Amino acid sequence: MLKKFFNKKEELSWIVPLTGTLKPITEMPDPVFSQKMIGDGFCIEPTIGKVYSPIKGEIVSIFPTKHAIGIREDNGYEILIHFGIDTVNLNGEGFNLYVNIGDKIDAGDLLLDIDTDSIKNKVPSLTTAVIITNLNGKNIRLSKLGEVKQGETIILNIY
Template sequence: MLKNLFKKNEAIKDITILAPVSGELIGLEKVPDPVFAEKMMGDGIAIDPSIGEIFSPVNGKIIQLFPTKHAIGIEAENGAEILIHVGLDTVNLNGEGFTAHVEEGKKVKQGDHLLSFNLEMIRERATGTIIPIIITNTDAFSSIKAENKKQVMAGKDAILLVNK
């Protein structure tokens, strides 16, 4: 009991964000949507997916699941708020082709299955398949560093280093 009294309370400051989906890593500035490319929502990176499955890139909690299931927000253990936006203009699909495997408020571990989506449908009916991964509260961190890789595997490869 007393050992906890003298234990330092060390909050998690730095985290490594793993790829939430397998595919080709793309710099955010190359995303063909100014909201993401100009970092209006925050800093991050993007992935052109090769599969239709999204996995949790961090340990944390689901803070937002859009009704259309095209985007999901996760709060990481260090407070980073991560937005995973599946495709471009996919909100217009009104949830068609998307299946959520979590709900708001649920705690998740790195690698937990979050969403499934029909990649072919997105190719045919949306503006693009690219998945931006954004730290929406960028100002709360001293640095956000993107990894320099070409291909990434979901749950295996680091894509961002976020330092408090």
Template sequence: MFKNLFKKGNSETKIYAPLNGKIIALEEVPDPVFSQKMMGDGIAIKPSDGKVCAPVDGEVVQVPDTLHAVGIRAEDGSEILIHIGLETVSLNGQGFTAEVKMGDKVSTGDALLTFDLDYIRDNAENDITPVVVTNNQQTGKQYTMTDETEAKTGETVIITASKK
């Protein structure tokens, strides 16, 4: 019951890059749902390959049937949505493979989804991948985005959550 109160590092959570690629400010995503932060705050990554890994230790809370996104609840309560490409829901799962299901416990770096990057580039509006903390207004934490320009899966800290 009290284990999270005494956990080391509880005051700060590091959210790592879930995929390799070029880091882009969320405001530059060519979709107002993301650029205007309607889904929450975060960053975006222009992927260089088709593997999505867990950005934190946590639980898988969302894997839509269309497999174009995955949601993770971090141990600190932050809910992170990784949305592969824009308008990829219309692909109905083609080009995507889920490596996890809802309820799975994951560790940073575990495979979540794989996707055919060429297929996404050829059949979706854009391959840019927003990584958004969807409950950033409710957690009581401050989220700081990285200044880095290149994301390396499981190595680059893209967002840091700290107590306000």
């Protein structure tokens, strides 16, 4: 069934997870993300340190340092939200987590609250990657770039 699912062109409707500037993933200031080594998606340069779920699904992973969360969307896609660059080195400092592995979540549920003022000078960037990790070679085209507010709807065309 999954093979059939991944062979078609799709359009996904997501909630913007952070307020800030939405950019293509190729502009993420980390080559692991910008070169799509993990998958395709987008990044947001945040102006507010609150991260919400873009989708309905289940929390499948949380890094011990709280800087990254994995979500399995109800349709089978696996999403990684990775807040900032080198934030793993903060060992959770400045991050407040609102979910646990196994939690069922809705689009728009609060996942993380980050004290950006306390961490912004300790890391190279707060730019946050939102990646679909199991696209099987497919790519994403976004319906919108530029300034966004958390809660707005964006369309991801997968081809």
